[in-house]
Amino acid sequence: MTQPTVPANSSDASSPQDDAWNCLLALETQVQTTQTSLILHTTELARLRQTMDTILHSLQMLLEHLPPTQVVTPTAPTPPGMNPAPCFNVSAAPHTKIPHPALPDTYDGDQAGGECFLQSCVTYIQLSSEAFTFDALKIAWVLSYMKLGRASTYALQVF
Secondary structure, three states, X not given: OOOOOOOOOOOOOOOHXXXXXXXXXXXXXXXXXXXXXXXXXXXXXXXXXXXXXXXXXXXXXXXXXXXXXXXXXXXXXOOOOOOOOXXXXXXXXXXXXXXXXXXXXXXXXXXXXXXXHHHHHHHHHHHOHHHOOOHHXXXXXXXXXXXXXXXXXXXXXXX
């Protein structure tokens, strides 16, 4: 596009026609700036589409190399000094629905009930391993049952 030029005017005062020409020049500048920006964005969009197509192709190639079904069952670590719960393969029967284990009772910090509380937490976590994907989640879950007495004081300091 060719830029319009403001006609030379001998008077110092601006006329409505001069104002219109100045407005037109400003609009032309904005149009050119917008067109340049559009070209840049269109180029970037094309580059991003090409990258996305490459990633999609790579993912499809990876999927072709995976076995039809791949199940990964994480095992919960046993705390030191605790005997692990009896071993049985929960994933041996994939179509069998496993009953939900009992939730642990609220712990008050009493030493006599501590081992029982810990064992019921370990059992629940092992039987519900798909819900506990990382150790911090396990710790927060156990602390959430430490609501009374000395246990709550400890949980509030740790949590």
